[in-house]
Amino acid sequence: MNSPASSPExxxxxxxxxxxxxxxxxxxxxxxxxxxxxxVGFAAFTMNKALGLTPEMFGFGGGIFFAGYFLFEVxxxxxxxRVGARRWIARVLISWGLVSSGCAFAxxxxxxxxxxxxxGAAEAGFxxxxxxxxxxxxxxxxxxxxxxxxxxAAPLSIALGSPISGALMELPRMARLANWQWLFxxxxxxxxxxxxxxxxxxxxxxEEAKWLKPEERAWLKSxxxxxxxxxxxxxxxxREAWRALFNPRVLALAVVYGGTSAGxxxxxxxxxxxxxxxxxxxxxxxxxxxxxxxAAIAVxxxxxxxxxxxxxRTWHVVLPCLAGCAGFVWGGAAHAAVAVVLALTxxxxxxxxxxxxxxxxPNLFLSxxxxxxxxxxxxxxxxxxxxxxxxxxxxLKQRSGSYTAGLDAVAAMIAVSAGVMLLISRQVEHGVxxxxxxxxxxx
Numbered sequence: 205m206n207s208p209a210s211s212p213e214x215x216x217x218x219x220x221x222x223x224x225x226x227x228x229x230x231x232x233x234x235x236x237x238x239x240x241x242x243x244v245g246f247a248a249f250t251m252n253k254a255l256g257l258t259p260e261m262f263g264f265g266g267g268i269f270f271a272g273y274f275l276f277e278v279x280x281x282x283x284x285x286r287v288g289a290r291r292w293i294a295r296v297l298i299s300w301g302l303v304s305s306g307c308a309f310a311x312x313x314x315x316x317x318x319x320x321x322x323x324g325a326a327e328a329g330f331x332x333x334x335x336x337x338x339x340x341x342x343x344x345x346x347x348x349x350x351x352x353x354x355x356x357a358a359p360l361s362i363a364l365g366s367p368i369s370g371a372l373m374e375l376p377r378m379a380r381l382a383n384w385q386w387l388f389x390x391x392x393x394x395x396x397x398x399x400x401x402x403x404x405x406x407x408x409x410x411e412e413a414k415w416l417k418p419e420e421r422a423w424l425k426s427x428x429x430x431x432x433x434x435x436x437x438x439x440x441x442x443r444e445a446w447r448a449l450f451n452p453r454v455l456a457l458a459v460v461y462g463g464t465s466a467g468x469x470x471x472x473x474x475x476x477x478x479x480x481x482x483x484x485x486x487x488x489x490x491x492x493x494x495x496x497x498x499a500a501i502a503v504x505x506x507x508x509x510x511x512x513x514x515x516x517r518t519w520h521v522v523l524p525c526l527a528g529c530a531g532f533v534w535g536g537a538a539h540a541a542v543a544v545v546l547a548l549t550x551x552x553x554x555x556x557x558x559x560x561x562x563x564x565x566p567n568l569f570l571s572x573x574x575x576x577x578x579x580x581x582x583x584x585x586x587x588x589x590x591x592x593x594x595x596x597x598x599x600l601k602q603r604s605g606s607y608t609a610g611l612d613a614v615a616a617m618i619a620v621s622a623g624v625m626l627l628i629s630r631q632v633e634h635g636v637x638x639x640x641x642x643x644x645x646x647x
Contacts, residue, residue, distance in 0.1 A: 240323070241472070296329060299327075370486045504557050529619050531553070
């Protein structure tokens, strides 16, 4: 007879509650976050002319978001670790919403750069904070699926947000504000509102979850402690965090994440203009850009579920990377609308499906403050690719007159991600094997 601590029945019951109580809310937060990051791609239809932005300037401004993100990412996640998720994530939401609305009042290239940098600084810590937060609730064997569900909010924001952004770009001038200014203001409001909701709705730890029964909280705490590298260790967190920053596996995963981030944000920022060059209206671009996002959602969920069932991570990262690489090469050569949409679909699937299966890996060799710092460092360094990718496309577009060279450069970065993942695959698979043994024999 199974004990309560190992009962499949109590595990299924607890995980179902986590899926319904936590995932929909954090998905909503990420939906709003991602929309506020990438709506600049739609604003560019009229904003670039109004502010005097060349393709290179737009690419730089789109990507400089990640400079602010990089500088404040690790400190932000360590503060979250100290003060709790509820208060810190609420602060992040409110501050980024205010800065995002401020982007409507840029008057030239330098104010545009400054506001994009401040937006990155304001939002720093949100994504790795949520990834770390999910690791405090979901057992390892359920984590990739949880992270995948959370991350589907990114392509979902493309699928649902693109038609909304396209429709806002059809607005006439009102109250002395142009359509691109209204886009920033309207889409920033939910972030501020949700910041106040977060203060009431989010439980920082399982101990605060009144919606779990005492025996369910006890089971979850026992399960997560059994998986921890250093169960219950909270002392010496400064040393843990510092060591994590120089862990070779952390640095390698940051490189992997960098290539996929270059692809993710290159396609997010430039896809509207890539479709717009075909002579389509902003509203039509919005509807067409929704197709790749919808396809990516379905593939992400199925792919992550398969990764959890098999406890295999390496090839679940590598294969989507290769698919995304092919999509960028194809997109550079495509000229017909159908071909461009299909290439964008392959891009979105590749860069999105590779990410959730990578994020469970740091918790195989990090815990506590080390996990908080390591996850933030991977995201921080890796997201520098989010600066390089969009900037490379704009820089090469201005010099060559086409998107081909820039998209090929991004494809090369994604190929590097696949190669590095294969190089560290032995260490990763060893970690997964160890987790399996511990899972079967927790004693």
